[in-house]
Amino acid sequence: MRGALIAGLVVTQGMWAQALIDGSRIPANLRNFTPDPQEERLRCDVTPVKPSLDFGFRFQTGYNVAVPMSQYAGAKHGWATVTRVTPEHGAPAYLSSRVFLPDVPVTKITTHTFGGFLVGPGKYRVDWMMIDDRERVCRKSWTIEAKLTRSERQVEPAIPPDSVRDFGVTMASRKSEPTAPDAPPFRLTVLLHAAPATPRRIHMRANDRILLLSTLSALVERAHATSVRVAVFNLEKQRVLYRRDDFRLRMIGDVSRALNRLELDTIDVQTLQNRHGHIGLLESLIAEETTATQPADAVVFLGPAARFLDKPPSKTIQAPPEGMRFYYFQYRPFASGMQPVLPDSIAGTLAGLKGRVFHIYSPKEFASAISELDKLRR
Secondary structure, eight states: OHHHHHHHHOOBOOTTOOEEEOGGGSOGGGSOOSOOTTSOBOOOEEEEEEEEEOTTSOEEEEEEEEEEGGGOOBSSOEEEEEEEEEETTSOOEEEEEEEEOOOBOSOOOEEEEEEEEEEOSEEEEEEEEEEETTOOEEEEEEEEEEOOOGGGTTOOOSSOTTOEEOTTSOGGGSOOOOSOTTSOOOEEEEEEEOOOSSTTOOSOOHHHHHHHHHHHHHHHHHHOOSEEEEEEEETTTTEEEEEETTOOGGGHHHHHHHHHTOOTTOOOHHHHHOTTHHHHHHHHHHHHHHTOSSOOSEEEEEEEOOSOOOOOOGGGSOOOOTTOEEEEEEEOTTSOTTSOOOOOHHHHHHHTTTOEEEEESSHHHHHHHHHHHHHHHO
16 A cells, blocks of 8 residues: 555654665655556645755745645644655655644635755755545646855855755754864854844744844854854843853754753743843853953854843943954844844844954845954954
8 A cells, every 4th residue: 555655764853854764765756756647646736945045045946835734634633745856967856745634524614834954055856745644646746946146146055065954953963163273263153142033022933043043153153163062042031041161063962852842832930020020131141251261263143133122331331352252143034134223132232342243134244244243353
């Protein structure tokens, strides 16, 4: 049975991603994406998503699927997908996913879901099929081209040309120590603001975590620092979630687990009563940097805009050691660059340190901000 074969191959994933799978594990009949005249058709509408560069400098692409739920009723229904992505100059890669549906009542509703993967620069052919528990099949084929726009040409993509990755590929597999042994010391501290991408929300979504991890990974990799200190903090909770003085990219999983433990919607009463606790947290983070035995050359606050707009009195902020620079890489992926931006508590705190704020609307601005750190190393 086709469905039984698929069930043994695919990896259970969230509905937004697929997992790479060894093509040799896929039976020959499932590697054939040519429609079978005998197969029963599953009604669905597939819309490809154009590749776009994310904040981790990777081309993100995929598809949206609309399925009329009138085709189902009752329990134990599900879908399995197999996607073949063939680079113009390379071997095909296979991705798969499996989705279990909840009990389906009699309905005329159309369900929308999507799948995604990552590619390097280049042209690709995508062959896709979805099979349900009744052996019905929906198919779609299309072509994509991942390329930098004119404004992104200064950005170096993180995935090589003609390559396919899934969202589950650990960022630790990327180069983590690119600095030459004889390079002058350059110490970097990254203070990661763990918060939703939009200040109006208090719940962390999967995309928020991906954005935090991808920007942290890209910054650590491309800053070429000889040593990196990372602290992950949350202003709502008024505490540090994770800290590591000798951070390496292979430790990105520890940051991910810290983010997964964060529950923004459960804040204890004592924290709520401490109305200025977020300011105290910012003051302590900065004090740790300015009084460190081996102070950093650059301290970067990284993350979305904070909901708080107040700032500490200037007299409570200690002047940094000579040569220490403070930056705020504030990404605003859902905002327009034409809209006025009010300084939040982080920006207000850095004003007393003569820190520089970068508003990050796209990978282009992120690359430009990172290039400022390169100037300190020269």
